[in-house]
Amino acid sequence: MQDGRVQPTQDEASKRQAFSARADALVGCFITEVSYWDVHDFGPDPRVWDYGDWHHAVLGVELLTNLGPRSIMWTNAFFPYGAELLAGPITEHLHVGSQGPQGWRVEGHREWQVRLGTPVRAASYFWELIQLGPSIASDGAQLADARSTSVPVALRLDFDAGPVWMVAGIPQLPDVASVFIPGNEIMVVFSAARMHLVGFPDTPFTRT
Numbered sequence: 001m002q003d004g005r006v007q008p009t010q011d012e013a014s015k016r017q018a019f020s021a022r023a024d025a026l027v028g029c030f031i032t033e034v035s036y037w038d039v040h041d042f043g044p045d046p047r048v049w050d051y052g053d054w055h056h057a058v059l060g061v062e063l064l065t066n067l068g069p070r071s072i073m074w075t076n077a078f079f080p081y082g083a084e085l086l087a088g089p090i091t092e093h094l095h096v097g098s099q100g101p102q103g104w105r106v107e108g109h110r111e112w113q114v115r116l117g118t119p120v121r122a123a124s125y126f127w128e129l130i131q132l133g134p135s136i137a138s139d140g141a142q143l144a145d146a147r148s149t150s151v152p153v154a155l156r157l158d159f160d161a162g163p164v165w166m167v168a169g170i171p172q173l174p175d176v177a178s179v180f181i182p183g184n185e186i187m188v189v190f191s192a193a194r195m196h197l198v199g200f201p202d203t204p205f206t207r208t
Contacts, residue, residue, distance in 0.1 A: 023123040033064035053191040114161040122158040
């Protein structure tokens with residue numbers, strides 16, 4: 001995994017600045033409710049999402065703030081998949097029906113309890129440089145050259161009680177130490193040790 005300190009082109013820098021502005025707007029906000037979302041659970045067993053220093057939010061996280069709801073989901077704004085902060089409730093960004101995705105409240109969990117009612121002190125993204133191969137048509141013709149692109153694979157929100165990272169990654173359960181990044185699921189991480197374990201380097205983004 002790269003350290004995120006790649007030099008974007010002027011166009012990429014403009015897109016990244018606009019993308020990150022939504023995260024910067026959270027600084028100073030207070031979070032009052034937190035929900036995770038996943039596909040509908042029809043099984044008899046309870047849903048498993050709490051793994052100690054990280055939670056498996058799968059489809060995304062909804063934060064209710066004093067400025068209204070905000071949603072963290074994986075999207076393809078830059079390249080599948082990145083962690084993106086979106087305005088509004090998560091139901092505005094998912095197709096929700098009687099058998100569609102469902103959410104559950106988690107602000108009662110100890111990791112969120114210590115952060116409720118305290119302001120977001122800082123917000124930042126980790127940009128991963130992804131190498132893309134050439135685009136090939138069905139007849140074998142090359143449509144585009146190989147290139148690289150930067151993807152926002154993780155969002156960090158800082159609180160007095162410590163940071164929280166939202167990572168676009170797929171944990172390879174049952175081996176919770178193995179994570180495919182970027183991926184089309186959201187992990188919520190509460191410790192720098194876990195961030196290092198899933199592959200993030202030791203940079204200011206992962207230090208507490």
